[in-house]
Amino acid sequence: MKHNISGILFDVGGVLVNMSGVPLMAKLLGTEPKHEELHALWLTSPSVVAHETGKIDAETFAAGVVSDLNLPVSSEHFLQNFSDWPNELLRGAIEVLKEIPDSYLVAALSNTSAIHWDKIQVMGLADHFHQTFLSHKIGFLKPDEQAFHTAIEGMELPPSEILFFDDGMRNIDAAGKLGMNAHLVKNPDEVRGVLKEYDVL
Numbered sequence: 001m002k003h004n005i006s007g008i009l010f011d012v013g014g015v016l017v018n019m020s021g022v023p024l025m026a027k028l029l030g031t032e033p034k035h036e037e038l039h040a041l042w043l044t045s046p047s048v049v050a051h052e053t054g055k056i057d058a059e060t061f062a063a064g065v066v067s068d069l070n071l072p073v074s075s076e077h078f079l080q081n082f083s084d085w086p087n088e089l090l091r092g093a094i095e096v097l098k099e100i101p102d103s104y105l106v107a108a109l110s111n112t113s114a115i116h117w118d119k120i121q122v123m124g125l126a127d128h129f130h131q132t133f134l135s136h137k138i139g140f141l142k143p144d145e146q147a148f149h150t151a152i153e154g155m156e157l158p159p160s161e162i163l164f165f166d167d168g169m170r171n172i173d174a175a176g177k178l179g180m181n182a183h184l185v186k187n188p189d190e191v192r193g194v195l196k197e198y199d200v201l
Contacts, residue, residue: 003198005181006161007105009151010129011142012112013086014167015185016093017120021085028071039168043141045069052113054136061113086119092188097128099192099201107131109151109164111141131155142166143174152178163198165191 013019026033047064050056062079108129113136133151140147159179166172167186175182183194195201
């Protein structure tokens with residue numbers, strides 16, 4: 001089957017960057033470290049949504065999250081912990097981005113905060129994207145349809161020509177409904193496997 005792919009759109013945390021947020025939040029909440037359940041709970045906090053869409057500063061966010069989710073730590077402790085969530089590139093992250101031929105538009109669509117993106121930029125990842133659609137800049141969080149529409153419009157490609165990678169099933173479902181070729185992946189090796197399936201590599 002011939003795939004007509006022109007653009008590749010990446011989630012960042014959990015796909016290219018290791019995020020320690022799930023185990024740390026599970027510990028604070030006294031629950032199992034299950035990605036989908038914790039992500040859904042995370043987004044129930046109005047402070048999380050406000051911060052990751054660029055509406056409130058980090059200190060206000062931290063105080064709000066501690067209150068919203070009834071966390072057993074101070075807001076200062078939480079913010080220090082939160083800033084360290086993106087802790088390293090996953091093995092092969094830069095390499096797989098470098099392998100993608102120049103003929104493809106490579107972009108990122110990430111639910112992220114300014115604090116986290118600053119850390120990710122220091123890792124050298126941002127240099128390998130032609131475009132970035134970051135929730136704290138665009139004002140929308142996945143799986144909100146508008147987050148995907150912003151990326152589609154920015155890439156100036158039909159959804160059917162975009163290959164999308166994410167580690168969250170709700171985001172994969174949302175992208176698929178809009179016509180993207182959406183794949184659930186957990187690391188760069190899985191990304192590479194899908195890229196080969198689509199004859200990108």
